Amino acid sequence: MPTPTPTQTATPTTPTPTSHRIRVVDAFTDRPFAGNPAGVLLLDAFPDDTWLQHVATEVNHAETAFAHPLPEGADADWALRWFTPATEVDLCGHATLATAHVLHTTGAASGTVRFATRSGVLTATAHEDGSLTLDFPTAPLTEAAAPDGIAQALGATPLAAYDTGRQVGDLLVELADEKTVRSLTPDHKALVRHSERGIIATARAENPSGDYDFVSRCFFPRVGIDEDPVTGSAHTALAPFWSERIGRAGLTGLQASPRTGLVRTELRGDRTLLSGRAVTVIEGELFA
DSSP: OOOOOOOOOOOOOOOOEEEEEEEEEEESSSSTSEEEEEEEEOOOOOOOHHHHHHHHHOSSSSEEEEEEEOOOOOOSSSSEEEOOOSOEEEOOHHHHHHHHHHHHHTTTTOOOEEEEEETTTEEEOOTTSSEEEEEEEOOOEEEEEOOOHHHHHSSSSSSEEEEEEEEEEEEEEEOHHHHHHHHHOOOOOHHHOOOOOEEEEEOSSSSSTTSSSSEEEEHHHHHHHEEESTTTTTHHHHHHHHHHHHHHHHEEEESSSOOEEEEEEETTTEEEEEOOOEEEEEEEEEOO
């Protein structure tokens, strides 16, 4: 009787993952470990949304930006999208600044770059001193009654409250002074029900002749970010708010999160210029 031939079992193979260059950039700062970190991936095209969200969740910073070049003759130079660890967002300043920084430091772009986004075409201009200026839509401000429970959730009583419009989707609240803003310890779960995206808490700088004109802190638990270190998009509302009160188009805001960061703003009617610096702190390969 012949000896049975052993069954040939194929050895499972693992598909070779695709490699993508990924960077973590600290935005609105000139030094590592300050400002707001953002993941940045330059792609040939956008993969499916599930993959983009998985990457943003893995990176686990306030935002991860994904960009790919557009063909010549398009209305913009690059397509750009932003994802928090939990969801895609309509507008993000610090991740746009981070993306522009990567494009310019790698030689992928020069001068002014146009980005096609969910908030229309946004531009980023590089300057000889290494700073970058974003051109964003100004948020419309509408005075509103402070929601019931906001003082308890925030830990401070607002002097006034303003709706920032659909594009930003935040509630801006003015507080008594800089010390109050800095000392906030909000109930993030309670804050979720008080705005579409988050809460911007702000006050005028304690020393008006110092390095900054106003302070702010931003809380976005609804989109998976309890406190955002530095929020460019919030400054499209802070710029018109404080420019009217201080009487200057050009101001500097300090976001007084633990990491801190400076955003220079210039109000130009329905557009707001946001300027700052950025630094790449991590560069590597994503295998996914």
